Amino acid sequence: MIVRELELDLDAFEGPFDLLLTLVLKEELELREVDVAGIVLAFLERLSDADQLDLDACGEFLVLISALLELKARGLFPEEAAELLELEPEVAAEELARRLAEYRRMKDAAGWLRDRLASEGDRFFRLGPAPLQPKAEQPLAPQEPEKLATVIRLLAKEPAQVSLAHMALRFPPVSQFVERFRAVLKRRNRFDFDQELGGLSRVEQAVAFLAMLELRRNGEVAIEQAAPFAPIRISRTDVEREDSWTLRSA
Amino acid sequence: MDAPLRLITSNPLDQLARTIEALLVVASAPLSVQELAEAADDDAERVEAALELVRERYSEGRSGIVLEHVAGGWAFRAAREAAEACARLFEKPAQRNLSQASLETLAIVAYLGPCSRPDIARIRGVSADSAVANLLERGLIAEAGRDDPSVGGAIKYRTTPLFERIFGLESLSALPRLDDVGADAEEIRERLHAVAEKRTA
Numbered sequence: 001m002i003v004r005e006l007e008l009d010l011d012a013f014e015g016p017f018d019l020l021l022t023l024v025l026k027e028e029l030e031l032r033e034v035d036v037a038g039i040v041l042a043f044l045e046r047l048s049d050a051d052q053l054d055l056d057a058c059g060e061f062l063v064l065i066s067a068l069l070e071l072k073a074r075g076l077f078p079e080e081a082a083e084l085l086e087l088e089p090e091v092a093a094e095e096l097a098r099r100l101a102e103y104r105r106m107k108d109a110a111g112w113l114r115d116r117l118a119s120e121g122d123r124f125f126r127l128g129p130a131p132l133q134p135k136a137e138q139p140l141a142p143q144e145p146e147k148l149a150t151v152i153r154l155l156a157k158e159p160a161q162v163s164l165a166h167m168a169l170r171f172p173p174v175s176q177f178v179e180r181f182r183a184v185l186k187r188r189n190r191f192d193f194d195q196e197l198g199g200l201s202r203v204e205q206a207v208a209f210l211a212m213l214e215l216r217r218n219g220e221v222a223i224e225q226a227a228p229f230a231p232i233r234i235s236r237t238d239v240e241r242e243d244s245w246t247l248r249s250a
Numbered sequence: 251m252d253a254p255l256r257l258i259t260s261n262p263l264d265q266l267a268r269t270i271e272a273l274l275v276v277a278s279a280p281l282s283v284q285e286l287a288e289a290a291d292d293d294a295e296r297v298e299a300a301l302e303l304v305r306e307r308y309s310e311g312r313s314g315i316v317l318e319h320v321a322g323g324w325a326f327r328a329a330r331e332a333a334e335a336c337a338r339l340f341e342k343p344a345q346r347n348l349s350q351a352s353l354e355t356l357a358i359v360a361y362l363g364p365c366s367r368p369d370i371a372r373i374r375g376v377s378a379d380s381a382v383a384n385l386l387e388r389g390l391i392a393e394a395g396r397d398d399p400s401v402g403g404a405i406k407y408r409t410t411p412l413f414e415r416i417f418g419l420e421s422l423s424a425l426p427r428l429d430d431v432g433a434d435a436e437e438i439r440e441r442l443h444a445v446a447e448k449r450t451a
Binding site for chain 1: 278325326327328330332333334336337340342344345348350353354356357358360361372373374375376393395396412415416417418425426428438441442444445448
């Protein structure tokens with residue numbers, strides 16, 4: 001006997017057992033609607049048809065049906081699964097049975113309502129906006145005016161000052177240093193970068209460095225540095241040219 | 251001719267019965283004996299007796315209008331023989347296409363109400379939000395206070411008179427008693443016995 005091929009005829013499902021399992025796993029069938037007792041009965045009836053007790057089938061069926069039952073139980077009490085785990089097994093079983101019975105009763109009641117609706121479906125009556133229907137009142141608990149004022153005061157508090165510190169970073173124009181270097185080089189033929197700009201901030205030194213490169217690009221200055229991190233020396237190119245010319249002419 | 255041709259019955263309650271008829275025709279919801287007595291400015295006992303007269307006059311097979319005791323009061327409805335004609339003209343939005351989830355939620359509110367959404371979810375194992383919203387919209391349930399107003403507890407719900415009217419219930423106590431075990435438990439037991447007998451045979 002092949003358990004998975006067991007034909008079922010339940011309220012919520014009709015077909016082979018493995019199709020039911022597939023539908024449940026794909027969440028296309030609500031396990032809550034599945035009558036597990038009906039599956040057990042169908043299996044037992046099928047089992048009793050055979051002369052020999054099929055132990056393999058029994059084992060496989062037990063595994064499948066207990067997994068299904070656990071899934072169903074968990075599905076019925078999703079939020080309280082953890083709570084139930086903390087209980088002693090006997091107490092948890094009792095609690096589960098109690099709740100299952102409660103759900104069963106309500107399901108029966110829903111069934112009764114459905115039947116009633118069908119049998120009373122031919123009752124027609126005038127339906128107004130139900131002016132006599134009582135409205136449930138929802139009074140606010142008594143409030144203290146002072147407490148209200150305190151809460152409003154909390155809401156009316158000045159918001160904290162937003163920091164603008166990051167916006168204070170100002171970059172002087174490169175041209176400022178270009179002019180400065182030209183002025184220096186008018187007075188002297190060469191100067192030391194660090195000495196000239198020693199007292200300035202890092203940002204200003206960076207801009208000055210850009211100005212130096214700018215002058216170099218224009219061919220106005222020559223830059224020397226003996227070694228990495230050694231002092232940078234800047235000199236006028238026309239002076240250098242003069243020197244070389246002098247040397248060469250000499 | 252000023253005088254009516256028809257013989258007027260000599261029942262002393264006839265005048266009151268006519269007043270009650272008029273009140274019930276105007277009303278859009280069932281009226282209790284108390285309400286009828288106040289409106290007719292008469293005493294409750296006489297109103298009850300007059301209602302019997304009206305009920306006799308408006309009963310299935312005698313009239314297209316039927317008086318019924320429903321949702322804690324008295325109301326007129328269409329006779330069942332006219333249901334088909336009524337169905338051609340009128341919708342029944344409140345009870346159309348009630349899902350299984352809605353019916354279960356309705357059953358829980360009817361039997362255990364007033365109860366809150368968490369109460370319903372605990373029994374059904376799934377969130378009751380959409381089912382409750384659906385039933386509220388249909389007017390089958392209504393709010394009925396809170397669990398504990400001082401701590402802002404969950405809103406509780408109860409069924410409405412419309413629910414009782416649609417399901418043809420005189421009151422919620424007309425709901426059938428639910429046995430602890432469903433009827434199919436008996437059937438399961440029988441099938442189990444049958445299997446057992448087959449095996450032992």
